[in-house]
Structures are given as C-alpha cells and as structure tokens.
Amino acid sequence: DSFASVMLGLGSYAPELRLTNEELCQRIDTSDEWIVSRTGIRERRIASADETTSDLALSAARDALADAEVASEEIDLVVVATITPDMAFPSTACRLQHKLGLRNVCCFDLEAACSGFVYALDVADGLLRSGRYRKALVVGAEKLSSIIDWEDRSTCVLFGDGAGAVVLGLDGEGPRLEGFLCGADGANPSLLCQPAGGADKPASEETLRHREHFLKMNGREIFKNAVRVMEYAGRTLLDRHGLTPEDIDHVIPHQANARIVEGLSQRLSMPIEKFYCNLEKYGNTSAASIPLAMDEARQAGLFKPDELGLLVAFGAGLTWASALIRF
Numbered sequence: 001d002s003f004a005s006v007m008l009g010l011g012s013y014a015p016e017l018r019l020t021n022e023e024l025c026q027r028i029d030t031s032d033e034w035i036v037s038r039t040g041i042r043e044r045r046i047a048s049a050d051e052t053t054s055d056l057a058l059s060a061a062r063d064a065l066a067d068a069e070v071a072s073e074e075i076d077l078v079v080v081a082t083i084t085p086d087m088a089f090p091s092t093a094c095r096l097q098h099k100l101g102l103r104n105v106c107c108f109d110l111e112a113a114c115s116g117f118v119y120a121l122d123v124a125d126g127l128l129r130s131g132r133y134r135k136a137l138v139v140g141a142e143k144l145s146s147i148i149d150w151e152d153r154s155t156c157v158l159f160g161d162g163a164g165a166v167v168l169g170l171d172g173e174g175p176r177l178e179g180f181l182c183g184a185d186g187a188n189p190s191l192l193c194q195p196a197g198g199a200d201k202p203a204s205e206e207t208l209r210h211r212e213h214f215l216k217m218n219g220r221e222i223f224k225n226a227v228r229v230m231e232y233a234g235r236t237l238l239d240r241h242g243l244t245p246e247d248i249d250h251v252i253p254h255q256a257n258a259r260i261v262e263g264l265s266q267r268l269s270m271p272i273e274k275f276y277c278n279l280e281k282y283g284n285t286s287a288a289s290i291p292l293a294m295d296e297a298r299q300a301g302l303f304k305p306d307e308l309g310l311l312v313a314f315g316a317g318l319t320w321a322s323a324l325i326r327f
C-alpha cells in the first residue's frame with residue numbers, strides 16, 4: 001500500500017579479525033571438513049576486546065545514514081536488535097544514541113535472537129505508520145564471541161560478530177516494506193539459551209563453574225525446528241499477500257547454516273539460486289545476519305527495481321519472522 005515504510009539507506013560492518021576453520025582446529029578437536037560439510041562456514045569475524053556491540057552498531061548505523069543521505073538529527077527512533085547487549089541495562093540503543101550524538105529520541109533494544117532484525121523492522125514500521133515518529137534507525141548488532149564457550153566445539157564453530165543497519169522513513173526513494181509476519185513458541189527455552197546471568201539464575205560461583213553464562217544449544221532439535229518454522233513464516237506471509245514462491249525473486253534467509261537454507265529451498269520449492277548466502281564468510285551473526293547479507297547483496301547489484309524479496313528468520317525463543325520487500 002502507499003503507506004509502507006521505505007528503506008532509505010542500508011549499512012553494515014564486520015570486524016577486521018578473521019577466525020578461520022584452520023585456526024579453530026588448533027584450539028579444539030574439529031576439522032575444516034566437518035565444519036564446512038555440516039554448516040558451510042569457512043571463517044567468521046571476531047570483534048576486538050575493546051569493541052562492544054554498540055561500537056559495531058555505530059559503524060553500521062553511520063554507513064546506513066551516509067547511504068540514506070539522512071542527517072543523524074532527523075532520526076527520532078532507534079531500535080537495536082541484539083542478544084549480546086553491551087550490558088543487561090541500560091540498553092545498547094541508548095549507548096548507540098550517545099555515540100551518534102542524538103538527543104531526545106526514543107531508544108530501546110529488542111530481543112528476538114536471530115529473528116530480531118526482522119522483528120525490529122516490523123515494530124519500527126508500525127511506529128512510523130502510527131505517525132508518532134518520522135525516521136527510524138533499525139540495527140541488528142552482535143558480539144556473539146562474548147557469549148561463546150570456546151571449549152564447546154558443538155557451538156563455537158558456528159557463530160561470529162557483525163552488524164547491519166537500515167534507515168526507515170515513510171516517504172522517499174528505496175525498497176518498500178510490504179508486509180511482515182512475526183511469531184514465537186516459548187515452550188522449550190532450553191533448546192537455545194544463555195542459562196545464567198539473568199533473574200532465573202543470577203551469576204554465582206556455581207554458575208561460573210558450570211559455564212552457564214555461555215550460549216547452550218541442542219543443535220539437532222534447533223535444526224529440525226528451524227527448517228519447519230522458516231517454511232511456515234515464508235509460506236504464510238506469501239499466502240496472506242496472495243503470492244506464491246514463484247513471485248519471489250530473492251530470499252535473504254537468516255545465515256545460520258547452509259544445510260538449513262537448502263532444506264528451506266526444498267520445502268518452499270524455490271531454487272537455491274534465489275537464496276543469498278554469505279555465511280561462509282561470517283558464520284551465524286544472529287540479529288546482524290540478515291542486514292549484513294542484504295547490504296552485501298545490494299552492493300553486488302543483485303536487486304533490480306520492482307523485484308520482490310523475502311526475508312526469513314528463526315532464532316532462540318523459538319522465534320520466527322518474515323518480511324516482503326519491493327525493491
């Protein structure tokens with residue numbers, strides 16, 4: 001409809017340091033062959049010790065503002081999707097606001113794990129349409145290396161750090177957000193979680209000893225659920241808009257695992273060539289993964305005017321989310 005939010009600008013940032021599969025082999029009992037065949041990941045980026053999630057967010061945000069040719073003072077809403085906030089509170093969005101030099105703007109973090117960026121787009125789009133805000137900065141940023149257990153080979157090979165951002169407005173030139181679907185099923189939180197450090201299990205010597213401040217995952221169960229809920233999120237959104245998979249030109253899926261993307265391609269009966277993947281270079285960057293992939297694909301000139309894109313994500317929660325974009 002004529003009242004859809006427009007992506008006025010896009011930006012992304014990945015830390016310089018590359019951690020390759022070969023380097024991981026020197027730390028833990030694994031192999032390049034195992035990691036590549038099970039996940040498709042070859043390397044990931046790791047933020048430096050003094051680089052926090054809000055710093056990654058800042059670089060991506062500046063990139064998006066420059067791309068949009070929007071002055072930072074025009075932004076009146078800042079939403080940061082992350083599961084690795086600088087601190088439990090205050091929000092990473094408030095820290096980002098300060099680093100950008102913004103005043104009197106609405107700032108908050110949104111936590112929906114790897115679905116976080118698409119959730120944040122949906123929320124920001126709704127707030128813009130309400131008329132209460134004019135221009136939003138929506139960021140997905142993660143320093144997952146800060147919650148990874150580097151002794152757990154079943155998880156540490158999968159994740160990386162990064163950030164992506166968009167500037168959203170109600171008028172102007174750019175890809176239009178034409179529809180959203182967000183959902184969740186909170187029945188099995190332990191499938192993928194950070195058990196300790198919150199109100200449920202405050203930090204103690206015992207939680208430290210059991211390494212419960214690190215990310216824990218049941219990979220096999222998450223894998224099965226991921227393909228199922230991403231198919232649901234994609235198909236349901238298409239149905240609601242009277243579209244079929246053939247109408248979609250590009251899918252930008254959450255970049256968790258190449259086999260999950262292949263499974264989704266089969267279940268949606270959409271050729272794998274329509275799926276944009278850069279996970280071999282970055283691993284799973286959670287809330288940053290979709291904007292990082294979308295920005296890279298756009299810079300490669302992949303999106304042509306009037307083409308239709310589908311964003312589709314799943315994450316801890318379990319959460320899922322999808323969005324339609326008219327380029």
Ligand code: ACO
Binds near residue numbers: 035038154223257
């Ligand atoms: N190197 C070598 N061997 C390993 C490694 C490793 N890095 N990790 C696990 N193994 C071993 C296991 O110990 C197991 O050995 P065993 O059979 O002797 O016990 C064997 O490999 C097979 O393990 P599985 O877990 O069955 O392997 P699977 O084929 O399921 O692949 C993987 C594991 C890659 C984790 C897969 O399950 C997966 O991708 N799951 C989804 C993960 C995901 O996407 N998470 C992100 C969620 S998004 C968010 O919100 C953060």
